[in-house]
Amino acid sequence: MTVPAIELKGISKAFGPVQANKDISISVAPGTIHGIIGENGAGKSTLMSILYGFYKADKGEIWINGTKTDIPDSQAAIASGIGMVFQHFKLVENFTVLENIVLGAEDGGMLAPSLAKARKELKALEEEYELFVDPDKRIDEIGVGRQQRVEILKALYRKAEILILDEPTGVLTPSEADQLFRILHRLREEGKTIILITHKLREIMEATDTVSVMRRGQMTATVKTAETSPQELAELMVGRKVLLQVDKVPAQPGKPILEIENLRVVDEAGVERVKGIDLTVRAGEIVGIAGVAGNGQSELLEVLGGMRPGQGTIRLNGTPLALSGHGSDGQARRAQGIAHVPEDRQREGLIMDFHAWENVAFGYHRDPAYKRGLFMDNAALRADTERKIEKFDVRPPNAWLTAKNFSGGNQQKIVVAREIERNPDLLLVGQPTRGVDIGAIEFIHKQIVALRDQGKAILLVSVELEEIFSLSDRIAVMFDGHIMGERLPHETDEKELGLLMAGVAGEAA
Amino acid sequence: MEKMPKWADVVLIPLISLILAAILSTLVILAIGENPVEAVNLMVTGALGSTYGWGYTLYYATNFMFTGLAVAVAFHARLFNIGGEGQAMLGGLGVAVACLYIPWPHWSIALLAACAASMLFGAAWAAIPAYLQAKRGSHIVITTIMFNFIAAAFLNYMLVNVMRPQGSQDPATARFPEAVHLPTFQSMFSTAENAVFRGAPANISFFVALLACVVVWALIWRTRLGYEIRAYGHSETGAVYAGISPVRITIIAMLISGALAGLMAINNVMGEAERLVLNATEGAGFIGIAVALMGRSHPFGVFLAAILFGFLYQGGAELALWTSIPRELIVVIQALVILFTGALDNMVRIPLEKLFLGLRKGAE
């Protein structure tokens, strides 16, 4: 029996009234890849942050290589041979790769010898693990895939034996992700222990030796990957049988509502994000946009929602929309019959410090129904809120509660209620169920389908392929600002879509 | 779940901060060898013990209401306007221009014109920093600080080289004509047998300030523009999603803020000095920061905080008159209030939140 590389015993951690981790125990054998899977908010990242000394556990013990270890800060974690690659990279953007690697691991007070030494060691590491990056490039000059390598190199440079990766593929294309997994296997061959945190079943099945499942702050199971199946893991994650298919009748597409021709979007940094796409959404259908995050889907939604300018032609019910300047903002879009459930409800869809009733007016605060004389008719607004809260089963049913005090699912219900109840011709929906509990997911999916059945057009953007499959009547795949192809859900599968998402064009594109 | 009840946030935290500032001020008075009890006594009698004292207290409070509201409105849009001082200076210039160069038949019309002119000049002075923040991302705190200095130099130039009457050595404008002198509290409230507020500068502007409090309250909490200002202040990305233009709100909020700061000039320039002098604002623009912080950016809070600071200013002046404690004691108190209610807010807030959380757990 080998001594485990990492052993956590009874870890508990609360943030105020929220119990993020509850009595978690886990044991990872050296030289293996161990997956931790769970929904958003299940407590995976908190657990790993405790292991990396970012937070102090309220209760519990950490054992590294058979020794009980205290990890009060990151310094101690590094000294114990732990390295961590965060979901959001912790790099100084205007420093070079070399400077980033040296930062915090310098030898002595002078910089020059540290940099020279690091340059030499980096070369050795690069060759050993096939992790090539140009040490003299600045971070903001290299792509995200390379930036992630820098993070891995940072850990290796600090002699990490245990490497934690938190949702490492969120920003990667499938081919970049495959490359990453090759690197991880290489690291395992060299005897490193790897913990991979993800909410994607595919990655667990492909890359790990053992897997632990977390649900609502608790560890529900640890199994050998070879002895389990995605269905079993999915059940363990959500706690009951998952409804992979939403009940819905076949779509009855009508006339085109939204017509997009040669749309281009250039972002603030001058990078072209959407590179000339064409797309039509008809009345009574849901068109799903699949793709890895960061391939232009967000920008597409934002242009349609009036949040950023674009070039090209967009017609709604045959009328062209202004894409920049006057008449192209969110107010104009709403007036034209477009409702928008944004991708990030906390930063966009809601004002977290506003009462629920104030949020129900958000974006529609200039609606004459909420106006009395010079002022806003707050009483009418509150009555309207009460109605929506009841209809959408928002809990607790309290219009005076501030948005931040609702759970993720109930926050999203407020947004969805606000937008769907406007009875729009076109509904834009971005990541409708991100960080939402399973009960609310079902409810929200049903509402979206019901709106479709009333003959409205719906454009859905989601990075969750499962969601795309279960909701869409037609699927378009975006990669690098292009639409790689359109498919009907019953005529395609995850594998084909995965290829399209990686930029490998199919015969139809 | 809320971390603590709303009343604690609105009442308890400013109160504790105020008490901390008071304790430290007491220590300062002790340290310079004076008797704090006696000092407080002197301040209370001097500022509140007579209609004369009240007349000064309310005069100062009027200034601070305007500048406090100015800072508060900008705060709602998450803009820190340190430029109240410069905007109030320019407001003074506006009042001087309105009062000196147009022969008004009656003070009431002149007051309306002076209000308009002071607001226009104050808003204009806020417009450039606002535009630069909105369109070019220039940090508004730095630009408004710079504009305070530029305003001082500009006013100095105007008073020395342009508006100074011939033959006068004093860098000030001529006296305003009799017709535009505002009614003071003395003329408004005295009866034949009982003269009150005698010689005190409080004037009708106080009621304009009260009106401004009400208008600002309605604007922020009851209008669509106020809704947009608050929404933008809480979340810029959210504002963009809702179709609220950040550029528009930044500029409008700063224009309102500058106009309110400028409006102060009807009190100190038109109501009190009756001419424009150098340094007419006497730092009132900066006190607005303390007033807005203490008043939690709510017009009613600003009203109370302005009265408190009016009391401190008048009390401080009395103190300087009768003891060897200089007026600067008030500057120290003002600094402590800003420190505790602004920068050290978390020092008071975090233990209090823990306390309430503990109480609730205990109750369950």
Next chain:
Amino acid sequence: MEFFVTLVQVLDSTIRLATPLLLACLAGLYSERAGIFDIGLEGKMLMSAFFSAAVAAVTGSVWLGLMAGIGASLILSALHGVASITFRGNQLISGVAINFLASGLTVLIAQSWFQQGGRTPSLFGGGRFEPISFPFAEALDAAPIIGPVYSELLSGHSILVYVAFLMVPLTWWVLYRTRFGLRLRAVGENPAAVDTAGVSVVGLRFAAVAICGVLCGIAGAYLATALQAGFVKEMTAGRGFIALAALIFAKWRPWHAMWACLLFGLLQAIALRFQNIDLGGIIIPVQVMDALPYILTVVILAGFVGKAIPPRAGGEPYVKER
């Protein structure tokens, strides 16, 4: 020749007037490069000016005065650190409070200690920093061009002037050639990177704020014990804000900071000497000279002449991401 003599005199005065600006500007540079905005430079200088003059007046030793000034400035720095680092308060509001605190306390204490209307007694002898004469300064004075430049422009300043200008290469070296500098720049750009690399964000930021306090302390002491002979009310007269302007003008770089401070010092020297300047019929009023540093800064901030991009994490308290 007369023009040349005037020029040397103006430039000499430029160096004297640029010195406090430069010290304060470098002070701000350390703080802001570490991500802590500091609009309290003015207050720290003022506090130091008073305590250095007060202690020098009482003890007769300018060195003790300097120490006292630095100490006083450091206390305000600590306050700024506690408010903005420990309690994650608003750095700008903290700076405003510190300026008022200094403005009030200096007069209050001056009145209590010396009863001279908020000033200290005049300093003389060992209570002041005396000019240092370079070797052969007198002998060379007669030489054309070189003579006045050497003996008046370069020689004959107090030691703090030389300290200030030596701080420029030293700061450059610290910032770009040492481990501390790398970490300092990193913590101002992305504190999370520093934190996850196992270096204390709080420690680094406090160190930066402390250096800022020391330099502001020297700047204030220079004002009261070298440039002038004693403390008077509000004697910093907005220099802390001009230094802040210079820092933005220099885009947070040490050598550029020196040139910016020299430029602003020159403007002050010209305003001091000429009042209204007659440029062939067009009269530039002295107020324009007073306002010019601020106007230039606004122009720079507006990005019309190259954009000034502050350290990315500046002004934001560091909160560990959940």
